[in-house]
Amino acid sequence: MSVRIGILGCGFIGLAHAFSLRALIEAQLTDAEIAVVHDLDGGKADALAGLVGARTAADPAAVVSEADAVWICTPTATHVELVRLTAESGRAVFCEKPVGRDGQEASTVAGIVAEAGVPNQVGLVLRYAPVFRDLRAALTAGRFGPLMTVVFRDDQFLPVQGRYASTWRKDVAQAGGGTLLEHSIHDLDMLQWLVGPVRSVSAKTHSFSGHAGIEDLATVLLEFDGGRTATLTSVWHQVLSRASTRRVEVIAEDAVVWLENEWVGPLVVQTSDGIDHQDCPHPAWASELRVSDEVRDAVSVYASANLSFIQALQAGTMPTPGIDAALVAHELVDAAYLSAARGQPVPLG
DSSP states (O other): OOEEEEEEOOSHHHHHHHHHHHHHHHTTSSOEEEEEEEOSSHHHHHHHHHHHTOEEOSSHHHHHHTOSEEEEOSOGGGHHHHHHHHHHTTOEEEEOSOSSSSHHHHHHHHHHHHHHTOOEEEOOGGGGOHHHHHHHHHHHTTTTSSEEEEEEEEEEEOSSSTTTOOGGGGOHHHHSSSIIIIITHHHHHHHHHHHOOEEEEEEEEEOSSOOTTOOSEEEEEEEEGGGOEEEEEEEEESOTTOOOEEEEEEEESSOEEEESOTTTOOEEEEETTEEEEEOOOOOGGGGGSOOOHHHHHHHHHHHHHHHHHHHHHHHTOOOSSOHHHHHHHHHHHHHHHHHHHHTSOEEOO
């Protein structure tokens, strides 16, 4: 079954998906075509269409009518409307994160795809990063002894400039929030994926850039069963030469583990016997992608998520992570905002 792909939103994230999809198709790793794209900015749509050999549609309905599966890569405020249009037309949905501007919108989106019964996946692509997959496997197997705490730092420049060129991210009516919702929903999803259900959330937020409702600093404390904790520091600064950068340290009773590359590591493990560097390579097929070494890591992770989605459609199985999985991350974001507003922890579960 060949899959006709439609893309709604031709900005930075739409381009990332299109680039990885094109690489998969050119490497003959999937039977699909990028058929049609749309963006409110006709120039962006034409540029992406020219890049991947697609047609440009006049509106979202035209994209949905010509596609089997639709990638929704538009500003967060549009997700409910576009997911509804896509799902009620019986098309498969790949929705970028965040699914909604808050947990209520995210629940609405999840309800739409569930009622329509269409395959769906959310763009929590860190779950496909080899370094995080290997770290989760090691933690699940208990390789490092009982987990004690995780220290997670995520920083990048304020994404209303530079390569993002997306001024909507400084408008709370479009984005719903700042660095915590728009960017670090990835990180909160990853922390609960690595450690387990969160029992309490404490947070503080601040805006140095002065965009109303758009925090550019968030510090979050997550508490888990058994006294385990995790801290997240999420920052949007003005250092334009510094792209998205994640640093993670895991402290367990028998090992301290850290990573300095959010895609492939290495995973550095220090025990009483010394330090070991563990490679976390991409799948073998990633070497077939016709991309430069400079972007191979990011493209390969997006390609892994997209390939998994297409393969699930072709096999008639449900893709993962589905939009329902995003609800857990949204619950954590909402709890963090509530804690910051109240100045006290918010219990969960």
